[in-house]
Amino acid sequence: MHIRNLFADAQPPSTGERFDTLVQQGNVVIERIVSSTDITPTEYIQEQDEWVILLTGEARLDVAGEPVSLKAGDHLFLPAHTPHTVTQVSAGATWLAVHIHPR
Template sequence: MRTANLFAGAEAPLEGERFETLLSHKNLVIERIVSSAAITPTEYVQAQDEWVVMLQGEATLEVAGEAIKLHSGDYLLLPAGTPHTVRRVAQGALWLAVHLH
């Protein structure tokens, strides 16, 4: 067994977002996402359910045409097939994403 810290090495990239797989087991994938404020909004429509929690920072997402603001501690379930886009994000925002395949 190995322990790690979600906040270690969590410096934001200069642009975009950095996705790091923390755990991949059977139908479960857990990622840490570190965001720069300099992002290019991209629409995602995923084949799997995704549960996200904002650990640090804030962001505005567009989910199925609706604007949703997330602050530290907020979480959201994105069912498979739901279009979603990160429209704005704070520099250094730290997310945890749980994908259920």
């Protein structure tokens, strides 16, 4: 058994976001995302479902054309093929994302 801390080595990158895979088992991938305030909004349209929770910080997203504001503890489910873009984040915002890939 290997115990790790989700907040260890969680310094934000100078620009963009860092994606760290924590667990990959079968069709499920769990990753930690650490965001800097200097992001380039990128639209994602993924083949897999995604459940995401904002653990620290604040964020604004565009989800299928609708503005969404998140604060620490807020989570949402993004079904496959749902366009979504992170448009703004606070420094060091930390996310946990669970990707459920089709079988």
